[in-house]
Amino acid sequence: MNKVVANADEAIKDIESGMTLMLGGFGLCGIPENCIAALVRKGVNNLTCISNNAGVDDFGIGLMLQQKQVKKMISSYVGENAEFERQLLSGELEVDLVPQGTLATRCMAAGYGMPAVYLLAGVGTEVAEGKEVRNFNGKDYLLEEAFDADFAIVKAWKGDRLGNLIYKDTARNFNPMMAMAGKITIAEVEELVEPGELDPNYVHTPGIYVHRIFQGSNYEKRIEQRTVRPRTPKGA
Amino acid sequence: MNKVVANADEAIKDIESGMTLMLGGFGLCGIPENCIAALVRKGVNNLTCISNNAGVDDFGIGLMLQQKQVKKMISSYVGENAEFERQLLSGELEVDLVPQGTLATRCMAAGYGMPAVYLLAGVGTEVAEGKEVRNFNGKDYLLEEAFDADFAIVKAWKGDRLGNLIYKDTARNFNPMMAMAGKITIAEVEELVEPGELDPNYVHTPGIYVHRIFQGSNYEKRIEQRTVRPRTPKGA
Amino acid sequence: MGYMALNKEQIAQRIARELKDGYYVNLGIGIPTLVANYIPEGVNVILQSENGLLGMGPFPFEGEEDPDLINAGKQTITTLPGSVFFDSAMSFGMIRAGKVDLTVLGAMEVADNGDIANWKIPGKMVKGMGGAMDLVAAAKNIIVAMQHTNRAGESKLLPECTLPLTGVRCITKVVSDLGVFDVTEDGFRCIEYAPGVTIEEIKAKTAGRLTIADDVKEMTF
Amino acid sequence: MGYMALNKEQIAQRIARELKDGYYVNLGIGIPTLVANYIPEGVNVILQSENGLLGMGPFPFEGEEDPDLINAGKQTITTLPGSVFFDSAMSFGMIRAGKVDLTVLGAMEVADNGDIANWKIPGKMVKGMGGAMDLVAAAKNIIVAMQHTNRAGESKLLPECTLPLTGVRCITKVVSDLGVFDVTEDGFRCIEYAPGVTIEEIKAKTAGRLTIADDVKEMTF
Numbered sequence: 001m002n003k004v005v006a007n008a009d010e011a012i013k014d015i016e017s018g019m020t021l022m023l024g025g026f027g028l029c030g031i032p033e034n035c036i037a038a039l040v041r042k043g044v045n046n047l048t049c050i051s052n053n054a055g056v057d058d059f060g061i062g063l064m065l066q067q068k069q070v071k072k073m074i075s076s077y078v079g080e081n082a083e084f085e086r087q088l089l090s091g092e093l094e095v096d097l098v099p100q101g102t103l104a105t106r107c108m109a110a111g112y113g114m115p116a117v118y119l120l121a122g123v124g125t126e127v128a129e130g131k132e133v134r135n136f137n138g139k140d141y142l143l144e145e146a147f148d149a150d151f152a153i154v155k156a157w158k159g160d161r162l163g164n165l166i167y168k169d170t171a172r173n174f175n176p177m178m179a180m181a182g183k184i185t186i187a188e189v190e191e192l193v194e195p196g197e198l199d200p201n202y203v204h205t206p207g208i209y210v211h212r213i214f215q216g217s218n219y220e221k222r223i224e225q226r227t228v229r230p231r232t233p234k235g236a
Numbered sequence: 237m238n239k240v241v242a243n244a245d246e247a248i249k250d251i252e253s254g255m256t257l258m259l260g261g262f263g264l265c266g267i268p269e270n271c272i273a274a275l276v277r278k279g280v281n282n283l284t285c286i287s288n289n290a291g292v293d294d295f296g297i298g299l300m301l302q303q304k305q306v307k308k309m310i311s312s313y314v315g316e317n318a319e320f321e322r323q324l325l326s327g328e329l330e331v332d333l334v335p336q337g338t339l340a341t342r343c344m345a346a347g348y349g350m351p352a353v354y355l356l357a358g359v360g361t362e363v364a365e366g367k368e369v370r371n372f373n374g375k376d377y378l379l380e381e382a383f384d385a386d387f388a389i390v391k392a393w394k395g396d397r398l399g400n401l402i403y404k405d406t407a408r409n410f411n412p413m414m415a416m417a418g419k420i421t422i423a424e425v426e427e428l429v430e431p432g433e434l435d436p437n438y439v440h441t442p443g444i445y446v447h448r449i450f451q452g453s454n455y456e457k458r459i460e461q462r463t464v465r466p467r468t469p470k471g472a
Numbered sequence: 473m474g475y476m477a478l479n480k481e482q483i484a485q486r487i488a489r490e491l492k493d494g495y496y497v498n499l500g501i502g503i504p505t506l507v508a509n510y511i512p513e514g515v516n517v518i519l520q521s522e523n524g525l526l527g528m529g530p531f532p533f534e535g536e537e538d539p540d541l542i543n544a545g546k547q548t549i550t551t552l553p554g555s556v557f558f559d560s561a562m563s564f565g566m567i568r569a570g571k572v573d574l575t576v577l578g579a580m581e582v583a584d585n586g587d588i589a590n591w592k593i594p595g596k597m598v599k600g601m602g603g604a605m606d607l608v609a610a611a612k613n614i615i616v617a618m619q620h621t622n623r624a625g626e627s628k629l630l631p632e633c634t635l636p637l638t639g640v641r642c643i644t645k646v647v648s649d650l651g652v653f654d655v656t657e658d659g660f661r662c663i664e665y666a667p668g669v670t671i672e673e674i675k676a677k678t679a680g681r682l683t684i685a686d687d688v689k690e691m692t693f
Numbered sequence: 694m695g696y697m698a699l700n701k702e703q704i705a706q707r708i709a710r711e712l713k714d715g716y717y718v719n720l721g722i723g724i725p726t727l728v729a730n731y732i733p734e735g736v737n738v739i740l741q742s743e744n745g746l747l748g749m750g751p752f753p754f755e756g757e758e759d760p761d762l763i764n765a766g767k768q769t770i771t772t773l774p775g776s777v778f779f780d781s782a783m784s785f786g787m788i789r790a791g792k793v794d795l796t797v798l799g800a801m802e803v804a805d806n807g808d809i810a811n812w813k814i815p816g817k818m819v820k821g822m823g824g825a826m827d828l829v830a831a832a833k834n835i836i837v838a839m840q841h842t843n844r845a846g847e848s849k850l851l852p853e854c855t856l857p858l859t860g861v862r863c864i865t866k867v868v869s870d871l872g873v874f875d876v877t878e879d880g881f882r883c884i885e886y887a888p889g890v891t892i893e894e895i896k897a898k899t900a901g902r903l904t905i906a907d908d909v910k911e912m913t914f
Contacts, residue, residue, distance in 0.1 A: 001516045026781070027745045048783040052360075052781070079820035088819055095819070100743065101785025101827030105348070108782040111340060112341070112561070113568025113610060115372035116355045120789055120830035124861035127826060136351035136381075157761075162518070162527075162554040162865040169778055170745050171761040176780040180569065195554025201404060202438040204780075206526050206556040208496050208518070208571045212907060218487050221760035228755040237715050237737045261820040262523045262560070263546040265539060288560070314870070315599035316512040316546075324598055331598070336522065337564025337606030344561040348782070349789025349831060356568055356609040360640035363605060393540075398748075405557055406524045407540040412559045416790065431775025440559075442737070442747050442777040444717050444792045457539035460546040 003163045003213050004192065007040035011186045011212045017044045017149055018071075021144035022107065023051040023061060024154040025223050027080075030171030031060050032155040035189045040067055048072040048209035050147055052103060052174050054084045059110065059222050068092065074147075079220040080224065099127060102144055104177055109146035111209070116145045152182025155216070156205070159189035160196075163210030164203045172204065179205045188216040193231025239449050240428065241397045244274035247422045247448045251387055253280045254307075258343065258383065259297060259415040260390040261288040263460050266407030267296050268391040270424045270452035276303055286383055288308040288339060288410050290320045295458050304328070311385075312336035316460065335363060338380055340413055345382035347416025347445070352381045386451075388418025391452070392441070395425035396432075399446030400439045408440065415441045424452040477649035478666045478691075483617050485510040486664075486691060487647050488577055490615060491517050498522060498607060500577030501545040502538050503617040507576055516642070518554075520572055523601040527555030544603065564603065568610040575611040577604060579618045579643075581633045584659030584680030586643045588616060589635035601638060608639030620648035620677050627679035629653070629660055650674050652691070658683050664691045699887045699912075704838050706731040707912060708719045708797055710870050711836060712738050719788070719828060721798030722766040724838040724868035728797055739775075740794055742823040743784050748776030753903070765824065785824065789831040796832035798825060800839045800864075802854045805901030807878030809837060810856035822859060829860030831857060841869035841898050841901075849901035850874070852880055871895050879904050885912045 005011045012035055023190035025031030039047075040063050047070050054073050064070050065083050078084050088205070089092035098106070099121035109117050118141035122128050127179035132143040154175040157168035165187055167175055174221040179185050187205075241247045242409035247270055251257070261267030275283075275298050283306050290309050291298035300306050301319050308330040314320050323329035334342070335357035345353050354377035358364050368379040390411040392401035401423055403411055417423050423441075478486065484506035491497060491507075495517045499507050508528075511517060519528040521543040528543055529550035538547040566572065581589040588608055591601040608614055621627055629646065647655040651674055652664040659681025662674055667690055675682060699707065705727035710722040712718060712728075716738045720726050729749075731815065732738060740749040742764040747763055750771035758769040759833040800811040809829055828893065829835055842848055867874040872895055880902025883895055888911055896903060 001518065027763065029744070029763050029767070060806055068437065075821060077821040077823040083902075085819060097819075097821045099822055099826035099830075100781065100824035101788060104781035104785055105350070109353075110567055112565035113570065114341070114353050115375070115377055117345075117350050119350060121827040123830060125824075125826065125858045139351070141351055160554060164554060164556055166437070167778075167780075169759065169761040169772075170742070170763055172437075172780050173745050174781045177782045180565070195552075198554075198556075199438075200407075200527075200551055200555045200557050201402070202435075203556040203558075206558055206562070206566070207554070208520070208526055208566055223758060223760045223763075223769060225763070225769065226754045226758055227756060227768040227770070229752040231754050237739065260546075263524070263542065265542050265546070311600060313600040313602040321598060333598075333600045334725055335601055335605035335609075336560065336603035340560035340564055348786035349791065357606040359609060361605065363636045379751040380678075396775055400775060400777055404539040405538065405551075405558075406521070406542055408557055408559050409524050410560045413561045416786070426533060427551060431773075434775075436748075436772055438779050439777040439779075442779055442783070442787070443775070443789055444741070444747055459537060459539045459542075461542070461548065462537055463531045463547040463549070464537060465531040467533050 002161050003211060004161050005212045005214045007214055008034040008188060008216065009033045009041065011214055012038050012042060015039065015044055018046045019150040020048040020148065022149040022152040022182055023049055024051050024175035024178045026167065026173035027224050028056065030061050030155050030173050030175055032153045032188050033219055034184060035153045036060065036063060039069065040064060045069040046071045048074065050074040050149060052076050052100060054078045054081050054124050056080050057083050061074065072096065074098060076103050094154050104174060106144055106147045107177035107181045110148065111135060111177055114146060118142065118144050119144050145199065147181060149182050152178040152185045154185065156187050158191045158193055158198060159213050160193050160198055161189055162195050163207030163213050164171045165183065165210065166198060166202065166204035167204050176205050180209045182210045185209055187213045189213060190216065190219060239447060240397055240398050241448045241450050242345050243450055244270040244424060244452065245277065247271060247362055247450055248278060249272050251275065251280055254282045255386040256284040256384065258385040258388040258418055259285055260411035260414045262288050262406065262409035264292065264296050264458050265293055266391050266403065266409050266411055268389045268424050269455055271389045271422060272296065272299060275305065281305040282307045282311065284308040286385060288312050288336060290310050290314045290317050292316050293319050308332065310334060312339050340410060341418045342380055342383045342411065342414035346384065347413055350382060352379050354378065355380050383417060385418050388414040388421045390415045390421065390423050392423055392425045394427045394429055394434060396429050396434055398431050398450050399423065399443030401425065401441035401446065402434060402438065403440050412441050416445045420447045421445055423449045425449060425453060426452065476585055480517050481506060483647050483649060485693065486652065487615055487617055488512060490574065491515050493507055495573040496520055496571060498572050498575045500540045502578045504576035504578060505545060522567065524556060524558050524560060524563050527552045564606050569607055570610060570612055572611055574613045574615065575607045576615045576617060577607065579616045581628050581635050582616055582643055582646055583598060583630050586641040586655045587633050588638050588643050589633040590638050592636045594636065604638050608642045614643045615645045615647060616643050618646065618648055619648040627677050629678045629680045631680045650677065662688055664689055666691055697769050697889050702727060703914060704868050704870060706914065707873065708836055708838055709733060711795065712736050716794040717741055717792060719793050719796045723799045725797035725799060726766065743788065745779050745781060745784050746776060748773045776810055782846055785827050788827055791831060791833055793832055795834045795836065795866060796828045798828065800837045801852055802849050802856050803837055803864055803867055804851050804854045807862040807876045808854050809864050810854040811860050813857045814858050815857065829863045835864045836866045837864050839869055841866065841871040848898050850899045850901045852901045854907045871898065881908055885910055887912055
C-alpha cells in the first residue's frame with residue numbers, strides 16, 4: 001500500500017472546476033501551500049472552498065481569489081483580505097459565514113459518519129435563519145448538517161507512506177477534521193517518513209483517511225502578526 | 237493549579253449511591269482498577285454504570301456486581317460474566333445494551349457539548365424502538381442523545397498535575413471520550429509527572445477535562461484472552 | 473468424493489480470496505479472525521480492530537503479551553510498522569464514514585433480503601451486540617461467515633430472520649460450509665459450492681429464496 | 694480630579710480582577726488580550742486559544758517566532774509547561790461543553806437583556822464571526838470589554854441591539870471606560886464607576902435600562 005504521489009500537481013490532477021474543496025489551516029498557519037499553488041497553476045474555477053479563513057491578498061487562498069477561481073467561500077472569518085471584500089461586495093463571490101466551532105464540527109461530523117448534529121452557536125441570530133431549532137433540556141440548538149466535500153486538502157508536519165499524519169503545534173487546527181471528511185483526502189507534509197517511524201500512540205490522523213500524500217517543498221509559512229516581547233538586556 | 241489527590245479513596249469520596257458513572261476500558265484493558273476497588277470499599281450502591289463491558293466475575297466492574305452495587309449497566313457487550321447474567325435474568329439488574337459505536341459517540345457528544353446526534357447503528361432493529369428515525373440523503377438514522385454522567389472515571393498511562401493525560405496502545409479505547417464527558421472527571425494514572433514532561437503535541441486528553449488525578453498502584457492489568465504464537469525454534 | 477462441507481479454516485480461506493490489495497478490513501470474532509491467516513501473496517491489507525487499532529499484527533510470542541494491546545476479541549496481539557492507535561469514537565467514526573472496505577462477521581441467521589441476526593437469543597443469551605450493529609449499519613461490503621444449518625439441521629439462510637436483527641438489508645455475501653452466496657434482489661445466489669456438496673443439498677438446506685448462478689462452480693483449494 | 698474615563702489598559706486591569714485561581718479563560722482579540730498582562734499575584738489561570746491551545750504563554754522573544762505557533766488573533770505566541778495542542782473541533786467542544794470558566798470579548802453593542810452584537814455591520818463590514826458565536830452561546834461567564842459610547846457619543850449599552858446579534862441573553866458583565874455593570878433582570882446594574890466619572894454621566898450615556906447598586910463605589914487602581 002503506497003499512497004505517495006510525486007508532488008502537488010499530481011495530487012490534485014483530478015480536481016475539476018465546480019468541485020467542493022476543504023482546505024486546512026487557521027489564518028496562514030498550517031495551510032497546504034503546495035496544493036494551493038498547484039490549484040492556481042491548474043486554473044480550475046467555480047470552486048466552493050470550505051476553509052476557516054480566505055488567506056490574505058497575496059497568500060493562501062487569497063492567491064486563488066486573485067485568479068477568480070473561487071465561486072463560494074464557506075468560512076468563519078474572512079477579514080485581512082481586501083480582494084475578498086471587493087469580490088463579495090461586487091457580487092462576484094458568494095460567502096457563507098459559519099461560526100468557527102460549527103465549521104469545525106460540521107467537518108468532524110462528516111468524518112464521523114454523522115449526517116447532522118445539534119449545536120448551540122448562532123441560536124437567535126441570523127445564522128439560525130432557515131435552520132431547524134430544537135430544544136434539549138431547556139436549551140435551544142440548531143440542526144447543523146455535515147459538510148460534503150469532493151476533496152480535502154490538508155497540511156501536516158510529518159506523514160508516512162500509509163498516510164498516517166502528525167501536526168505541529170497550532171498548525172493542527174482544522175486539518176485533522178478535514179482529513180477525515182474528504183471523499184478524497186490529499187495530505188502534503190514537511191517530512192515524509194517510512195511506516196514505523198511515527199509512534200503509533202501519537203498519530204493524529206490515521207492513514208485510513210488519507211488517499212494521497214507527498215512531501216511538499218519551499219514552505220514559506222508566512223506569519224500574519226509577528227508579535228514579540230523585548231529581551232531582558234544582557235548583562236544589565 | 238493542582239488537581240492531584242492522594243489516592244482512589246480521596247478521588248471518589250463524594251460519589252454517592254444512585255449516581256451515574258462512566259468507567260473507561262474495553263474488556264479488562266484500560267480499566268480504572270484503583271477506583272473500582274475504592275468504590276467497592278466505599279460500598280455505594282444503586283449506581284448506573286456506563287461502560288463498554290461489565291468486567292468478568294472476579295475483576296473489573298464484576299467486583300461491583302458481586303457486591304450488588306450496580307442498579308443499571310449501559311454497555312455494548314456483557315458476556316464473560318456469569319454473575320451479571322444471573323442478576324439480569326433474575327431482574328435484580330437493569331441493562332441497556334447500546335451499539336458500541338453509539339456508546340462511544342454518546343460519550344463524545346457529551347464532551348463536545350452536542351445534546352444529540354444522528355447515527356446509523358440499529359436502524360430497523362429493536363435498538364431503534366422508541367427512538368426518532370430521520371432520513372438524511374436517502375438513509376435512515378436514529379437520534380441518539382448525549383450521556384449525562386455525574387462522574388467519569390478513567391485510566392491513563394501518564395498524566396500531569398494539570399490533568400493532561402496520555403494513554404497507551406489499545407488501553408485508550410473509551411477513556412478519552414469519557415474523560416471529556418463527566419461533570420467531574422477522575423483520572424488514575426500509572427505515572428504522575430510534572431507539567432512540561434508530556435509533549436504538548438501528543439497529549440490525548442487536555443487537562444481542562446480532568447478534575448482529579450492520582451497515581452494508582454498495584455495494577456494487575458489482567459489479560460482476558462492470552463493468545464500467543466510459537467517461537468521459531470532457536471538455531472534450527 | 474472429497475469433503476462433504478468446508479471446515480472453519482476453509483471458510484476463512486475462501487473469504488480471504490475476497491480481499492483486495494489496499495483494503496482496510498475489519499474481521500469479527502470466530503471464523504472471521506482466521507481469515508487473517510490466509511491473506512493471498514501480494515495482497516496487502518490493513519486490519520482494523522474496533523477497540524482502537526489500525527494495522528493489527530499477529531499474536532505475540534509467548535512472554536511478550538502486553539495487557540494494553542488487545543484486539544476486539546480481547547486477545548493479545550501485536551502491531552506492525554505503520555500501526556496507529558485511536559479511541560473508540562474515532563474507530564467507529566471511520567466505520568460509519570465508510571472508510572473500512574470490508575467487514576467479515578459471523579451470524580446466527582441471515583435472510584434473503586440481506587438482513588442479519590447475530591446478537592441475541594431472547595430469554596437465553598444476553599451478551600450484547602458489541603460493535604456488530606455499527607459495522608453492519610455502515611460497512612459497504614459485508615461478508616458473513618457461518619454454518620449453513622443449525623445443530624438440528626435447519627437452515628440458517630432464511631426467508632426472514634426469526635431472531636432479533638443486528639442490521640437490515642446489509643450483507644453482500646455469505647460463505648457457509650456449503651458454498652458461496654451473493655445476496656441479490658432475487659435472494660441468495662449460489663456462485664460456488666463446496667467440493668463434494670451437491671446443488672440439491674444446497675437447495676434442500678436453504679430456506680430463503682435461492683438461485684443458482686449459470687456459471688456456478690466447485691470451489692478449489 | 695483623576696481620569697475622566699478608563700483607558701484600554703485600565704479596562705483590562707479591572708477585568709483581570711474577575712479571574713479566579715484555577716480558571717480556564719478565553720480572551721478575545723483587542724482589549725481582552727491585554728487582560729493577560731494584569732493577572733493578579735497568586736492567581737493561576739490557564740488561557741485557552743480557540744485555534745487549539747491550552748496554556749498560552751507570552752509573546753516570543755524576537756527571533757524566536759514560530760509560524761506554527763499562533764493564537765486566535767494570529768499573533769505569534771509561546772507555550773508554558775503543561776500546555777496542550779488540539780484540533781479546532783475539540784477546542785470548540787470544550788467551549789460548548791462549558792469547560793471554559795470565563796470568556797472576555799469585545800462588542801460593538803450590548804443590550805440590557807444580555808444580547809451582544811460584535812460581528813457584522815450590514816453593508817459595511819463582512820469579516821465574519823470567527824469563534825465569537827460559539828463562545829457566547831456556550832460560556833457560563835462572559836465579560837464584555839468595550840467603550841461605553843461610539844465616536845458620535847451615542848450609547849453602546851442599549852435597550853436592544855441594532856446590529857445583527859452574535860448571541861442572545863448571554864453576557865454577564867460589562868466593563869466599559871465608564872464603569873462596571875452586571876447584567877441583571879432589571880438591565881445593567883452599575884457596581885463601580887471609573888475615577889472621576891459621575892453617576893450622572895453614566896446615566897446620560899447608558900441608553901439601556903440602568904440601575905445603580907446601593908453599594909456602588911469608585912474603582913481603584
